[in-house]
Amino acid sequence: MADSNASPAGKESRHFIQQIIDEDLKSGRVSGDIITRFPPEPNGYPHIGHAKAIVLNFTLAREYGGRCHLRFDDTNPETEDMEYVRAMKRDIRWLGYDWNEHEYYASDYFEQLYDLACELIRKGLAYVDSQSGDEIRATRGTVTEAGTNSPYRNRSVQENLDLFARMRAGEFEDGAHVLRAKIDMASNNMLMRDPVLYRIKKASHYRRGDEWPIYPLYDFAHPLSDAIEGITHSLCTLEFDVHRPLYDWLVDHLFDAPRPHQYESARLNLDYTVMSKRKLLQLVREGLVAGWDDPRMLTLSGMRRRGYTAASIRRFCEMIGVAKADNRVDMAQLEFAVRDDLNDKARRVMCVLDPLKVVLTNFPEGEVEHLEASYWPHDIPKEGVRDVPLTREIWIERDDFMENPPKKFHRLSPGEEVRLRYGYIIKCEHVVKDAEGNVTDLHCTYDPDTKSGSGSDRRVKGTIHWVSASEGVEVDVNLYDRLFKVANPDRVEEGQSFLDHLNPDSLQRVKAVIEPSMASEAPESWVQFERQGFFYLDPVAFAEGRRVWNRTVGLRDSWGKQQAPEQTPAKPRVTAKPQETAAPVDPMAELSGEDRELAIELIALHGLSTEDAAFLATRDDERIFFKEAARRVNPVAVANWLIHELRPLLPSDGFEALRFSPTDFAELVALHVDNTLSSRQVKDVLADMVATGKRASAIVEKKGLRQISDEGALAEVADRVLAAHPDRVAAYRDGKTGLMGFFMGQVMQQTGGSANPQVVRTLLEEKLG
RNA sequence: UGCCCUAUAGCUCAAUUGGCAGAGCGCCUGACUCUGGAUCAGGAGGUUCCAGGUUCGAAUCCUGGUAGGGCAACCA
Numbered sequence: 001m002a003d004s005n006a007s008p009a010g011k012e013s014r015h016f017i018q019q020i021i022d023e024d025l026k027s028g029r030v031s032g033d034i035i036t037r038f039p040p041e042p043n044g045y046p047h048i049g050h051a052k053a054i055v056l057n058f059t060l061a062r063e064y065g066g067r068c069h070l071r072f073d074d075t076n077p078e079t080e081d082m083e084y085v086r087a088m089k090r091d092i093r094w095l096g097y098d099w100n101e102h103e104y105y106a107s108d109y110f111e112q113l114y115d116l117a118c119e120l121i122r123k124g125l126a127y128v129d130s131q132s133g134d135e136i137r138a139t140r141g142t143v144t145e146a147g148t149n150s151p152y153r154n155r156s157v158q159e160n161l162d163l164f165a166r167m168r169a170g171e172f173e174d175g176a177h178v179l180r181a182k183i184d185m186a187s188n189n190m191l192m193r194d195p196v197l198y199r200i201k202k203a204s205h206y207r208r209g210d211e212w213p214i215y216p217l218y219d220f221a222h223p224l225s226d227a228i229e230g231i232t233h234s235l236c237t238l239e240f241d242v243h244r245p246l247y248d249w250l251v252d253h254l255f256d257a258p259r260p261h262q263y264e265s266a267r268l269n270l271d272y273t274v275m276s277k278r279k280l281l282q283l284v285r286e287g288l289v290a291g292w293d294d295p296r297m298l299t300l301s302g303m304r305r306r307g308y309t310a311a312s313i314r315r316f317c318e319m320i321g322v323a324k325a326d327n328r329v330d331m332a333q334l335e336f337a338v339r340d341d342l343n344d345k346a347r348r349v350m351c352v353l354d355p356l357k358v359v360l361t362n363f364p365e366g367e368v369e370h371l372e373a374s375y376w377p378h379d380i381p382k383e384g385v386r387d388v389p390l391t392r393e394i395w396i397e398r399d400d401f402m403e404n405p406p407k408k409f410h411r412l413s414p415g416e417e418v419r420l421r422y423g424y425i426i427k428c429e430h431v432v433k434d435a436e437g438n439v440t441d442l443h444c445t446y447d448p449d450t451k452s453g454s455g456s457d458r459r460v461k462g463t464i465h466w467v468s469a470s471e472g473v474e475v476d477v478n479l480y481d482r483l484f485k486v487a488n489p490d491r492v493e494e495g496q497s498f499l500d501h502l503n504p505d506s507l508q509r510v511k512a513v514i515e516p517s518m519a520s521e522a523p524e525s526w527v528q529f530e531r532q533g534f535f536y537l538d539p540v541a542f543a544e545g546r547r548v549w550n551r552t553v554g555l556r557d558s559w560g561k562q563q564a565p566e567q568t569p570a571k572p573r574v575t576a577k578p579q580e581t582a583a584p585v586d587p588m589a590e591l592s593g594e595d596r597e598l599a600i601e602l603i604a605l606h607g608l609s610t611e612d613a614a615f616l617a618t619r620d621d622e623r624i625f626f627k628e629a630a631r632r633v634n635p636v637a638v639a640n641w642l643i644h645e646l647r648p649l650l651p652s653d654g655f656e657a658l659r660f661s662p663t664d665f666a667e668l669v670a671l672h673v674d675n676t677l678s679s680r681q682v683k684d685v686l687a688d689m690v691a692t693g694k695r696a697s698a699i700v701e702k703k704g705l706r707q708i709s710d711e712g713a714l715a716e717v718a719d720r721v722l723a724a725h726p727d728r729v730a731a732y733r734d735g736k737t738g739l740m741g742f743f744m745g746q747v748m749q750q751t752g753g754s755a756n757p758q759v760v761r762t763l764l765e766e767k768l769g
Numbered sequence: 770u771g772c773c774c775u776a777u778a779g780c781u782c783a784a785u786u787g788g789c790a791g792a793g794c795g796c797c798u799g800a801c802u803c804u805g806g807a808u809c810a811g812g813a814g815g816u817u818c819c820a821g822g823u824u825c826g827a828a829u830c831c832u833g834g835u836a837g838g839g840c841a842a843c844c845a
Contacts, residue, residue: 013785041844043845073845076845079845132843133843137842144770144841145770188771189840191841199843218844240839241839244773277845325776325782326837327782329794333793335794336795337794340807348804377802377803377804379808422803452803531806555805584820585821611823640831645823648830648831679825731789740789744826745788745826746788756825757825761826762825
């Protein structure tokens with residue numbers, strides 16, 4: 001099993017969270033164990049989206065030898081229930097993960113959280129607001145307008161403490177007061193406009209009962225629970241990114257370092273399904289599916305019941321990766337994961353889903369021939385056989401016969417031959433039809449010399465599955481299709497709901513005939529119906545005394561695809577970009593009158609490009625720095641190095657915090673202008689200067705930096721590089737000119753970035769040309 | 770309308786931090802086959818969102834745009 005994320009060099013590529021952790025470990029920001037957590041709210045059944053988070057958190061902890069906590073984020077008494085806690089724990093275990101003794105509940109932290117809230121009040125960072133919910137909402141402002149301060153914002157610490165204690169004592173009714181953080185009602189971030197930390201809610205909590213009349217909100221409970229548990233990396237989904245400043249604010253004010261940090265990644269979306277708990281709940285409540293564990297649901301219980309393996313779900317989650325871009329994963333990816341896993345786990349048996357009767361006219365009536373059939377195909381090294389009875393009358397798949405077959409149809413048709421899997425070659429002699437012309441029976445002859453495994457070398461194009469009519473057993477089979485008709489059911493027209501996209505044919509119940517060896521099969525093992533797909537005996541139905549086979553996933557079917565390409569419409573290819581190619585914008589045109597004059601002056605005085613001039617005209621700090629430095633060295637070079645190289649390296653407080661002067665900067669630029677240093681070297685020195693504040697000359701002297709422009713010396717290096725990579729040289733001469741970058745890179749690397757690139761390029765072009 | 774996040778092959782993601790744009794899935798060929806499965810070999814598929822700029826060299830740095838997503842619960 002190849003690593004799906006292996007880079008060509010064979011090095012495993014690491015997603016951005018792994019890179020952050022690597023960096024944290026390297027820098028010493030985190031010194032002990034890496035501790036992650038999976039923090040579900042127990043208000044619904046876990047689904048494939050949870051699986052992504054579970055796999056992420058647990059594998060990260062395992063990879064770094066740390067641990068992952070299971071914490072129930074149960075701060076809302078109205079929606080939560082023990083049933084969901086049980087489902088969550090069961091499904092995480094089923095997925096193959098163990099939190100050991102680290103099972104926590106935010107509701108166990110209520111006392112600590114209460115104390116922390118009091119501490120916040122004592123620090124003057126929180127207050128009791130007695131406005132109504134409506135008032136609070138109305139004074140929060142909008143995304144474009146600032147909010148206004150609550151009239152209760154400046155209550156004394158004493159008064160706040162007193163009121164909060166009485167809230168906790170249950171003296172007030174729901175909604176009478178809330179506890180709010182005192183941050184900034186004018187913040188661009190709505191979350192920072194004095195967020196509500198605690199509310200009064202006289203509801204019974206599924207674990208704490210009526211003990212607490214007040215409940216902390218997510219924004220308060222979550223970061224502090226992380227801090228209490230010593231979580232190092234708190235991973236959540238993208239929509240929480242705006243919560244991060246609040247997360248940091250709370251943790252910073254209430255805990256000492258080391259403290260947890262929050263990182264956000266994209267949640268999973270899958271084609272042809274919905275993922276939100278609200279929508280899944282609606283499907284269940286309205287009876288549109290048979291329950292949380294309906295096999296069409298992508299809840300873990302539904303998938304398990306359908307026959308998905310835990311390994312395949314883990315594999316899927318690892319395949320899709322972790323990133324910050326919104327996504328919608330192709331269902332084919334999930335199907336691949338389960339097929340790939342089941343391929344060597346599922347015994348092969350025969351089952352006819354849509355039977356058509358075949359009479360073997362030269363097979364003795366009443367006789368049963370016992371054929372020995374392996375449970376495993378030739379390429380899977382597993383043992384095991386069963387008995388498959390052959391009789392005069394058998395069932396074959398209706399699809400496996402065509403009266404007027406198209407080209408390349410490798411199955412049965414009048415006068416043609418096909419092999420019965422594990423049995424004999426048969427030939428279709430006669431087609432029996434009813435009054436309407438429908439095919440009812442096929443009369444065939446079999447060739448007794450062609451028994452499977454007998455060494456007969458007769459070959460036919462096709463092999464089909466079949467079941468004895470008298471020995472086979474009738475069974476119920478459920479064939480599942482995608483629950484929704486469209487790839488993105490969340491996207492709906494005005495006045496519609498996602499329910500309008502439901503696929504009415506997502507469940508097809510079939511009466512099938514299965515070989516007798518499967519008659520008393522118990523659930524919990526996976527089976528492939530040959531040429532059909534992977535099936536799983538429904539454990540729920542089984543418990544009720546019924547035997548129903550669920551189709552987990554069909555086999556890849558290149559024939560069906562060829563015949564009916566319309567079935568799965570190819571995704572519309574994105575044709576020409578709708579965006580028209582914009583005309584180059586004149587940077588001067590955007591400027592105000594005053595700025596324009598400044599820009600014109602910069603051009604006249606220093607010969608800057610309009611682009612650089614316009615840029616500097618609108619930024620005072622940069623312009624002042626530039627003017628100072630430009631007195632000493634070529635202004636165009638100063639502008640380039642300042643705008644493109646220095647600025648990205650600037651400390652967050654800007655020039656203010658810079659540890660060297662414009663004169664120092666000019667000195668550095670001069671070293672490039674006079675060819676003393678290569679641009680690569682200048683960049684290195686600049687980074688050093690920003691970090692240490694040392695002067696360029698001192699750094700250059702200490703490191704002994706000097707650009708190499710000597711052709712003889714460089715030619716030697718170039719020759720060495722070319723000699724070391726004859727294959728690439730040949731490829732280059734073959735037209736793969738992109739390799740120039742590779743050769744350049746090699747030379748630059750070997751010279752430690754000191755080579756004069758123009759000289760090197762000319763040299764290489766000569767030698768390769 | 771403000772702030773934040775994002776944009777690389779049809780889909781999901783990489784790209785050693787400025788040096789050959791790759792992988793898995795999907796698709797197409799072929800080989801093999803008593804599963805039209807699996808396996809093996811090969812192939813097609815790219816305006817790295819757009820336009821400028823910096824650089825010997827830009828997916829990566831700078832400027833300006835465009836598109837998608839998120840944020841105004843006393844939910845999480």
